[in-house]
Amino acid sequence: xxxxxxxxxxxxxxxxxxxxxxxxxxxxxxxxxxxxxxxxxxxxxxxxxxxxxxxxxxxxxxxxxxxxxxxxxxxxxxxxxxxxxxxxxxxxxxxxxxxxxxxxxxxxxxxxxxxxxxxxxxxxxxxxxxxxxxxxxxxxxxxxxxxxxxxxxxxxxxxxxxxxxxxxxxxxxxxxxxxxxxxxxxxxxxxxxxxxxxxxxxxxxxxxxxxxxxxxxxxxxxxxxxxxxxxxxxxxxxxxxxxxxxxxxxxxxxxxxxxxxxxxxxxxxxxxxxxxxxxxxxxxxxxxxxxxxxxxxxxxxxxxxxxxxxxxxxxxxxxxxxxxxxxxxxxxxxxxxxxxxxxxxxxxxxxxxxxxxxxxxxxxxxxxxxxxxxxxxxxxxxxxxxxxxxxxxxxxxxxxxxxxxxxxxxxxxxxxxxxxxxxxxxxxxxxxxxxxxxxxxxxxxxxxxxxxxxxxxxxxxxxxxxxxxxxxxxxxxxxxxxxxxxxxxxxxxxxxxxxxxxxxxxxxxxxxxxxxxxxxxxxxxxxxxxxxxxxxxxxxxxxxxxxxxxxxxxxxxxxxxxxxxxxxxxxxxxxxxxxxxxxxxxxxxxxxxxxxxxxx
Numbered sequence: 001x002x003x004x005x006x007x008x009x010x011x012x013x014x015x016x017x018x019x020x021x022x023x024x025x026x027x028x029x030x031x032x033x034x035x036x037x038x039x040x041x042x043x044x045x046x047x048x049x050x051x052x053x054x055x056x057x058x059x060x061x062x063x064x065x066x067x068x069x070x071x072x073x074x075x076x077x078x079x080x081x082x083x084x085x086x087x088x089x090x091x092x093x094x095x096x097x098x099x100x101x102x103x104x105x106x107x108x109x110x111x112x113x114x115x116x117x118x119x120x121x122x123x124x125x126x127x128x129x130x131x132x133x134x135x136x137x138x139x140x141x142x143x144x145x146x147x148x149x150x151x152x153x154x155x156x157x158x159x160x161x162x163x164x165x166x167x168x169x170x171x172x173x174x175x176x177x178x179x180x181x182x183x184x185x186x187x188x189x190x191x192x193x194x195x196x197x198x199x200x201x202x203x204x205x206x207x208x209x210x211x212x213x214x215x216x217x218x219x220x221x222x223x224x225x226x227x228x229x230x231x232x233x234x235x236x237x238x239x240x241x242x243x244x245x246x247x248x249x250x251x252x253x254x255x256x257x258x259x260x261x262x263x264x265x266x267x268x269x270x271x272x273x274x275x276x277x278x279x280x281x282x283x284x285x286x287x288x289x290x291x292x293x294x295x296x297x298x299x300x301x302x303x304x305x306x307x308x309x310x311x312x313x314x315x316x317x318x319x320x321x322x323x324x325x326x327x328x329x330x331x332x333x334x335x336x337x338x339x340x341x342x343x344x345x346x347x348x349x350x351x352x353x354x355x356x357x358x359x360x361x362x363x364x365x366x367x368x369x370x371x372x373x374x375x376x377x378x379x380x381x382x383x384x385x386x387x388x389x390x391x392x393x394x395x396x397x398x399x400x401x402x403x404x405x406x407x408x409x410x411x412x413x414x415x416x417x418x419x420x421x422x423x424x425x426x427x428x429x430x431x432x433x434x435x436x437x438x439x440x441x442x443x444x445x446x447x448x449x450x451x452x453x454x455x456x457x458x459x460x461x462x463x464x465x466x467x468x469x470x471x472x473x474x475x476x477x478x479x480x481x482x483x484x485x486x487x488x489x490x491x492x493x494x495x496x497x498x499x500x501x502x503x504x505x506x507x508x509x510x511x512x513x514x515x516x517x518x519x520x521x522x523x524x525x526x527x528x529x530x531x532x533x534x535x536x537x538x539x540x541x542x543x544x545x546x547x548x549x550x551x552x553x554x555x556x557x558x559x560x561x562x563x564x565x566x567x568x569x570x571x572x573x574x575x576x577x578x579x580x581x582x583x584x585x586x587x588x589x590x591x592x593x594x595x596x597x598x599x600x
Contacts, residue, residue: 069094199428
């Protein structure tokens with residue numbers, strides 16, 4: 001990689017749209033974005049100069065919508081070039097961006113549109129439009145809906161415009177609105193697991209300072225290639241996978257879909273991948289499922305590769321001495337590890353995991369195979385990064401050290417408090433909720449319990465409000481147990497129940513394919529779904545769960561299960577758009593079964 005040149009500082013950029021303009025000035029002919037064109041079935045590139053010209057067209061269209069600086073405009077798209085063009089045009093006019101999750105439920109995004117009084121909404125096409133039509137209460141403030149793809153041919157809503165109709169044919173240069181770095185840039189709604197989502201207000205300075213501080217932890221280079229697939233409506237992807245590449249002049253490739261991610265990794269060969277633990281868990285589960293079908297020797301060889309690879313990592317980190325078994329690494333890499341890294345493109349130099357805790361066993365698995373996996377930590381309210389592991393000082397069981405300029409301390413109850421330029425302006429039109437999380441001294445209360453060692457390294461130990469307290473007084477962090485159980489490829493989704501109960505119970509969504517294979521191996525009829533309720537099958541499932549929970553204390557044992565084949569989705573409101581379970585709703589769905597099991 002080249003040396004990190006032409007990195008744009010927050011002082012030079014001023015605002016997020018100023019950041020984009022400065023990048024265009026510095027490297028106009030550099031490759032900025034790459035997307036797959038379905039019509040011609042090939043990848044197409046856009047250079048910074050071309051992107052700027054396209055932004056001018058979008059500004060021309062927005063200028064005709066009678067919008068004023070400070071007005072809110074919303075976007076409900078998957079990751080694509082149009083997302084960037086729309087935002088950059090809107091920011092240059094002093095507008096405030098409200099990102100919506102592409103797969104969110106109608107009542108959720110309608111609530112956000114009404115609360116922010118958004119005047120314009122950009123959508124992808126028919127699927128989003130049909131969900132808008134499901135909204136019962138009128139969206140009176142929404143004056144224009146622009147769709148990338150046609151959604152209506154006759155008797156159309158007068159607010160609807162197809163993108164090709166809406167964009168002007170000729171570029172009319174529009175003056176940029178001069179706004180303060182401290183001005184509101186975006187309102188990002190948190191996908192809370194309980195209650196209504198809250199609108200996090202972030203300024204230009206919040207985001208720019210956070211992105212710049214993150215790059216001081218590990219360099220990003222102009223010839224780095226990002227593969228973008230996490231939703232841009234999530235601040236993790238937006239800051240790391242969108243603004244940082246503009247700061248450094250790196251190129252962003254937009255993945256076609258989650259289902260096509262494996263092929264995009266192989267063909268596009270990114271150097272930086274931004275992901276969430278669930279993606280690594282899925283890859284891990286697939287690898288484990290394939291290993292179960294391999295001969296014992298192949299499985300032992302794979303386990304040895306992970307073990308020696310981890311020893312090599314610890315040695316290179318300076319935490320372990322050199323041992324003779326490290327001499328086996330070249331051959332193990334050739335036979336095992338290189339095949340895994342090749343599936344990820346073969347060029348990854350940094351894979352960043354965030355958005356939720358990464359189970360240590362998963363981290364050790366991938367790092368042992370040579371995947372350069374680094375964990376960070378943050379929240380939407382902190383733009384979002386609070387801490388990060390440096391590549392040369394990477395402790396996967398931790399979330400690293402706080403970024404430069406980000407203060408941290410631990411409250412008496414173990415909660416992490418943080419303060420700095422990255423902390424939000426507050427919650428949109430919700431002073432009470434703001435006062436509950438930002439105290440009089442400016443400390444933001446994260447809600448996460450942590451340990452901070454003498455070097456300042458942060459380790460998350462749990463959530464203040466997501467601890468199950470059993471009737472014997474023992475406290476259990478459900479997230480940790482759920483992640484451990486879900487490492488078994490038979491279990492797709494897991495929810496632990498047990499608050500004020502004598503023991504733990506698990507609601508588990510079974511993987512149908514693995515279920516059939518498992519039953520076949522036991523000589524049972526795989527077509528009989530009622531077997532999930534069979535007493536002997538339950539006993540087998542409990543043993544598998546117990547194996548996954550072996551490292552946990554004895555009281556963290558699941559004694560009853562409720563198996564199901566119906567996955568929980570965002571559409572049915574059982575998980576958030578960031579794939580976190582909505583505990584109360586899932587518990588309510590299975591309330592009858594839960595009550596019956598605890599009566600036994």
